Amino acid sequence: DAGVTQSPTHLIKTRGQQVTLRCSPKSGHDTVSWYQQALGQGPQFIFQYYEEEERQRGNFPDRFSGHQFPNYSSELNVNALLLGDSALYLCASSSLGQGTYEQYFGPGTRLTVT
Amino acid sequence: AQKVTQAQTEISVVEKEDVTLDCVYETRDTTYYLFWYKQPPSGELVFLIRRNSFDEQNEISGRYSWNFQKSTSSFNFTITASQVVDSAVYFCALSEDQGQGAQKLVFGQGTRLTINP
Numbered sequence: 001d002a003g004v005t006q007s008p009t010h011l012i013k014t015r016g017q018q019v020t021l022r023c024s025p026k027s028g029h030d031t032v033s034w035y036q037q038a039l040g041q042g043p044q045f046i047f048q049y050y051e052e053e054e055r056q057r058g059n060f061p062d063r064f065s066g067h068q069f070p071n072y073s074s075e076l077n078v079n080a081l082l083l084g085d086s087a088l089y090l091c092a093s094s095s096l097g098q099g100t101y102e103q104y105f106g107p108g109t110r111l112t113v114t
Numbered sequence: 115a116q117k118v119t120q121a122q123t124e125i126s127v128v129e130k131e132d133v134t135l136d137c138v139y140e141t142r143d144t145t146y147y148l149f150w151y152k153q154p155p156s157g158e159l160v161f162l163i164r165r166n167s168f169d170e171q172n173e174i175s176g177r178y179s180w181n182f183q184k185s186t187s188s189f190n191f192t193i194t195a196s197q198v199v200d201s202a203v204y205f206c207a208l209s210e211d212q213g214q215g216a217q218k219l220v221f222g223q224g225t226r227l228t229i230n231p
Binding site: 043044055092094096102103106 | 151157205
């Protein structure tokens with residue numbers, strides 16, 4: 001039973017560039033949530049996708065956008081990167097359709113903006 | 115507004131000692147869910163437990179136990195006979211019922227637990 005997978009593992013970008021992070025949910029899950037975790041902090045909710053729609057959004061600017069595909073996988077896009085976007089980006093999956101409230105996290109993508 | 119406070123930033127104990135990690139939460143909802151996650155150095159958050167607001171029974175799983183008290187808005191986590199492998203950052207999290215299911219997690223700042231041999 002495959003868990004949540006994320007790619008890439010690490011990424012280095014320059015200020016002003018754009019980045020795309022990818023996530024495949026745990027088998028049987030239909031909902032993907034994205035979190036940003038700055039060093040030494042708890043994860044902060046970015047947004048959640050279910051049925052290919054953004055269902056909830058945290059306090060993040062429009063530079064952060066996402067997408068969910070018919071196979072439930074998801075992408076997180078960040079435009080016009082700032083130094084402050086450097087963080088661990090975590091993807092979590094769950095199943096809204098089955099009322100599963102536990103979110104299972106992937107290993108994360110470490111983004112460094114220089 | 116939802117808020118989770120983990121007042122203990124770092125805890126260091128010697129192996130085999132018992133240790134309790136504190137978690138205090140704030141919410142205006144009557145239906146909510148509480149979680150504990152473990153984050154080892156590898157970075158992946160590992161799910162430990164979920165507790166519903168209407169279920170105040172304490173839970174024990176091996177060396178782990180959780181004490182949920184609505185009267186004090188606390189959901190504390192105790193590790194009995196700690197082991198070096200328990201060293202990690204532990205996060206408490208809260209999720210309110212959003213109608214279509216409790217999904218957005220609000221995390222505390224985390225407690226870094228170090229178990230020394």
